[in-house]
Amino acid sequence: MTDKNVIIKQLQDAIDQLKRENESLKGHIKELEAKLAMHDNAHTPPSLKRGGKRKKDQDAGDRKKPGQKNGHKGVTRPPAKPDRQVDVMKDRCPDCGAELGVPVSVESRIIEEIPEPQPVIVTEYKIAHYTCPHCQKEVVATDACCPKEGRFGNNTIVQAALLKYEDRLPHRKIQNTMMRQHGLKISPATILDLTRRAADAVQ
Structure with missing residues (x-):
């Protein structure tokens, strides 16, 4: 070339x-x-x-069939054991007023429900003081449900501690929760003191 x-x-x-x-x-x-x-x-x-x-273009390529995959075992929550039983009966027909008599069948339905907010229980403790006849020392009677300090009971202290440390609520929201659930008027400063006492008790 x-x-x-x-x-x-x-x-x-x-x-x-x-x-x-x-x-x-x-x-x-x-x-x-x-x-x-x-x-x-x-x-x-x-x-x-x-x-x-x-979005429809993005989903077109990776769209999956809804529902569980084949072979997946279903999980069913077992029914709870009833604490009480209520018989729901009716005497007369609401349309014609005739007596209904004995039911032809009974349907069972198990309903799980939370209780209504419980009111505060106010207890007055009459604490007896004694003088020992042998050593002359003063002996003060105690009750497990009566805390040594403050005017709020053990359940209130525990509830405040759970809301503070388990649910991570600030003192103002703990105050609102106590008022909403139990009608308990309590200040954020008192809640701080209750959580301190709870922390001291477990140390």
């Missing part, structure tokens, strides 16, 4: 390379023009202006 032919081949290869690059640039220009038109459209949502896909 002569030098002339070598030069011609090199030029032809360069032309082919330029053609390929030109086609690639044309495709890139069309893509940029499409994005620019999308930005100029006032009805295009911001998520699509940032180059995102529509």
Whole structure:
């Protein structure tokens, strides 16, 4: 191959390379023009202006069949054991007033319910003081339900501690909870003291 032919081949290869690059640039220009038109459209949502896909387009590729997979064992919560039983009876027909007599069947339904907010129980402790006839020392009677200090009982102290340390509630919300659940008026400062006493008791 002569030098002339070598030069011609090199030029032809360069032309082919330029053609390929030109086609690639044309495709890139069309893509940029499409994005620019999308930005100029006032009805295009911001998520699509940032180059995102529509949600339905995103979900189309990875949409899964709803429900549990084949072979998955279902888990059913066992019914609770009733604490009491209520017989729901009716004497007369609500339409004609006739006596209904003995039921033809009895349907059983187990309902789990939380009790209504319980009111505060106020107890007055009459604490007896004695003088020992043998050593002459004073002896003060005690009761497990009567705390040694303060005017709030053990259950109130425990409840305040649980709301504080288990539920992570601030003192103001503990105050609101005590008032809502039990009608107990208690200040945030007192709640702080109750939680301190609870912490001291477990140390």
